[in-house]
Amino acid sequence: MSRSPEDSLLTRSLRALAGWVSRRRHWFVWPQLLLLFASVAYTGRFLEFDTNRDNLVASDTPARRDYLHFMEAFNAQSELIAVVESADTEKNRQFVERLGPRLEAETNLFQDVFYKGDLRIMGPKALMLVTEPEVLDEMAERLREARPVLERFSQVTNLHSLFGLVIEEFRSASGQSGDEPPALLEALPALTRMARQAADALRRPGLPPSPGVSALFDSGPEAESSLYITFASNRIYLVTARVAPGADTGQAVARFRELVDQVRAEVPGVNAGVTGEPVLEVDEMAQSQRDMA
16 A cells, blocks of 8 residues: 655655744744854955956966066066047147156056157167167257257246247347348247147146147157057057056056046047056956946
8 A cells, every 4th residue: 555645754854844943933034144144244354356367377387387477577567558539639649748747646556657758768878779870860960950949949948938039039130131041030930839839738727748849840740650659640649557566456547547537628629548458357347246236
């Protein structure tokens, strides 16, 4: 004679357990709530997020060790990058010239700021790195051509003294004779460009940067592209920086964005934004936290 399913051992055990839980609910509900709060407290205190993608790969492989040694030896850290884009080259130059010094001033968050490159970054012996004779000859010729202007205007420190000197040159030039053009005549194009940039700076808030090399020599887009990090025929300019050792990456990215926003308010009419691996990592972590919440 077979036993009915209602009288099986498992059924009787579950029925007895259900009755016991029903009669003594506080024995089961309160411990579970206590365990829940303990789990939440432990998670909030000890749970950490690791945003370093390098930890996803085993560090004991030969290729991995070589990569880590390379990163350490050459300080090849990921960069923060500010990108500015517009059809106005002078606006792009104004943007990077205003942003770069602000990043350089905050050494607690940023290092290796690069927005403009010339021989000065190589130190007092930079000319020794120029090995092509034609390049040195061209530089010497440019200096000879600009010498009258440089000698005459080297003591000028502001617009007031600049235009005072221009007026003085106008007065003295009227009495000169001969075929040799006065220095003022050769300097007029540069003065015109500097006056135009000064008038433009008065319409912008913030501390204006010094005139660019094109203001002195009208050297054109080739000089701009060789001096700054540019793309697309000087339509795009870049500013790069790295997070300083010991600085919090999230704080550095937030400050980087804040400085870019400040300069964007001073130089309107450009498209500007930030990118780079640290920026992407911070944004990914913020998005994942919002998704989990």
